[in-house]
Amino acid sequence: MGLTPSVAGVLGLPFMRAMRSRYPDIRLRVVESLSGSLNSMLASRQIDLAVLYDVTRTQHFSVTRLLTERLYVIGASHSELPPRDEPLSLVNLGSLPLVLPSNSHRLRSLIDEAFARIGRKPNVVAEIDGLAMLMEAVGDGFGFTVQPGAALARHTDPRFLAREVIDEDFHRSSHLASLSDDELSPAGHAARIVLVETATELVQSGGWTGAAIAP
Structure with missing residues (x-):
């Protein structure tokens, strides 16, 4: 999972806690880096999914607009x-x-x-x-x-x-990008669902200052 530094500061630990609670057998690898670097890592299959600002849209990526800040x-x-x-x-x-x-x-x-x-x-x-x-x-x-x-x-x-x-x-838009559904592992699918749910909970509870879930 790839997160940019600002997103990692608010989403990283809540996401890890949620994954540990729901899927304790899944071992996470979290990478904190700049959006461009994470984009490249996703394209080269070094990570499975990432929250990005700039997304290279290709047929190999599944991209969902996550939120605006x-x-x-x-x-x-x-x-x-x-x-x-x-x-x-x-x-x-x-x-x-x-x-x-x-x-x-x-x-x-x-x-x-x-x-x-x-x-x-x-x-x-x-x-x-x-x-x-x-x-x-x-x-x-x-x-x-x-x-x-x-x-x-x-x-x-x-x-x-x-x-x-x-x-x-x-405002800034954040996207959740992942490998295509055919390439993403069951663990990756689970992490993607949990990440969206965690981000939504943070926004709705006021834990993510200035953020709104994208329509």
Whole structure:
């Protein structure tokens, strides 16, 4: 099973607990990596299924849109953002120093495309390709970042503040991709079902901040 770092932070342990409870004889192998790397691993049959943002759609993959995630501006607790009673949109972010992933990430492409739609460019002061270090830099005051709510699952300490960006189309979609039904083992089928159920339960209980199950 492949999970990206932000998704692993909110879904990883609940999924493993659910699998252990329902299928104790199935031995899990969980890989945490970037979406592009997981896509390649799935294509080369190194993993059976993965939660991805960019999916190479081929006849060999079974792909289901899993959920959408609203995006948040995250900064150090001592940093300044507009008051909470004022809506926060991309227009407000133009001058903020941003710490973002590089262009190899789908999230960065999504952010750049959103700024381009309003005729702006993000003020990027640093690029960090790793969620843990990126959040450390933000917590230390290097700048703000734009991430889904799941990025805060491992960072619940008071160093951070987060505000949702209200722009209507500013969200990230996650897909559950797996080997085709003919190739997927019985254990893989079981894991796929449990993963969807676990993600749904987290969203419905409020355990996945900013997420909504895809229609």
